[in-house]
Amino acid sequence: MFVATPDRPAPTGGGRPPVPPGPACLLQVRGVSKSFPGVVALDNVQFRLRPGSVHALLGENGAGKSTLMKIIAGVYAPDQGQILLRGQPVTLASPRAALSHGIAMIHQELNLMPYMTVAENIWICREPLGRLGLVDHGALRQRTQALFDRLAIDIDPEAEVRSLTVANRQMVEIAKAVSFDSDVLIMDEPTSALTDKEVNHLFRIIGQLRAQGKGIVYITHKMSELFEIADEFSVFRDGKYIGTHASCDVTRDDIIQMMVGREITQLFPKEEVPIGAVVLSVRDLAVKGVFRDVSFDLRAGEFLGLAGLVGSGRSNVAEALFGVVPATSGEIRIDGQPVRIDSPAKAMRHGLAFLTEDRKESGCFLILDLLANLETAVLRSRFVKYDFVQQAPLRRDCQQMLRTLQVKAPGLHETIQNLSGGNQQKVLIGRWLLTEPKILILDEPTRGIDVGAKAEIHRLVTRLAAQGVAVLLISSEMPEVLGMCDRILVMHEGRMTGIVERKDATQVRIMELASR
Structure with a gap:
């Protein structure tokens, strides 16, 4: 105390x-x-x-x-x-x-322009000009490279921002802020x-x-x-x-x-729950040029961690399972039956839900309210009767979800972009929990979430596992992976390097496999 x-x-x-x-x-x-x-x-x-x-x-x-x-x-x-x-x-x-x-600020939500180069993003409105008043691209590159050399950042100044990983975009934001001196x-x-x-x-x-x-x-x-x-x-x-x-x-x-x-007495409230039959079986899954030969089983009630450094392919595996970028080879079985998942809609019909790692780019509908953001995954399911949306039960369940996740907002009609980043993340988690999934894929579920909310979300997902939901958890926070998962699948440069049982999992062991 x-x-x-x-x-x-x-x-x-x-x-x-x-x-x-x-x-x-x-x-x-x-x-x-x-x-x-x-x-x-x-x-x-x-x-x-x-x-x-x-x-x-x-x-x-x-x-x-x-x-x-x-x-x-x-x-x-x-x-x-x-x-x-x-x-x-x-x-x-x-x-x-x-x-x-x-005074310069690096915002939590990245504000780079994806179709411009790294150099153009850093020096926008401050570009070096030639004699005719046009941008001197040679000088622009040199200025950016000098900044990167000073900060030991290894990124091509002429690369388009949309081609960069989220981590590299973050480093560009940091360099941009430093450039103002x-x-x-x-x-x-x-x-x-x-x-x-x-x-x-x-x-x-x-x-x-x-x-x-x-x-x-x-x-x-x-x-x-x-x-x-x-x-x-x-x-x-x-x-x-x-x-x-x-x-x-x-x-x-x-x-x-x-x-x-x-x-807060327990941040990672891991409970021993009965592990059931195999719900999801993956064999030799691959997306050409991204990852290959990924195989694992996921059981009802189980937390399977997916660990690895940024660029290892872990998020790409999740996207392939959910049909965002369909697999080019391999087999997916759900409840023992082979399925082809080539779209998110088909994945949802098979009981999958997927929380993406980037809430701004691929999660939130920023200009819409909380109700619209919550209901988007369930409008064609249990809240539709005779082709009409049942508004009363939909609003009731959405409101209850906000209370369960302790979202700080005036109400369902508040625009989601007015919420803090952590509360936006809670709304996205609520969206997928409303679908009542049998397989829940969580990619960085507690990024930007405070310690109190982390504990609440961990408890909530643990209760879902106790009800038989299978959870695939991707996280860059090693304590979260070690604290929550029954097994941990580790990846490095697009390939599996091992699966570690909870009793054998340590940070050293995971990092050894992640850097092979």
């Missing part, structure tokens, strides 16, 4: 604990509030950032972290309050205004799509920036990252400022209790 001392004040539920003394602040926020229709996102909050430091910002989804950072980055205007930069009040009316004051750099979940190797690379970049006197605001749900790179942290809960402490003064449990206002 958190113990208060004279230099370590006890966290409170909504007050304003004093900010610890220290060097002059690079950035300060005083009494900022922000409301949206039906939601108070920030309520009289404070924050400060010292030069040459990393300040982690923590809280559950919907706590107000991203909203505050978007205010600092000029995306939103505060309803009240003051922002000071180097001790002077500033008005940040737009992202361009924030950049002019030396800003004094304040805000990173919103920058490691959500990165492997351990890439995370270490990012931490080296952050170390360089800190040594140059830059201030880094780091939003994360990963406790290990906080203790590895953050000098101090602030916690927000339900739009209120809870407290600020040096990261060396607290434990992981202290922070979690501050975030959620309660103790």
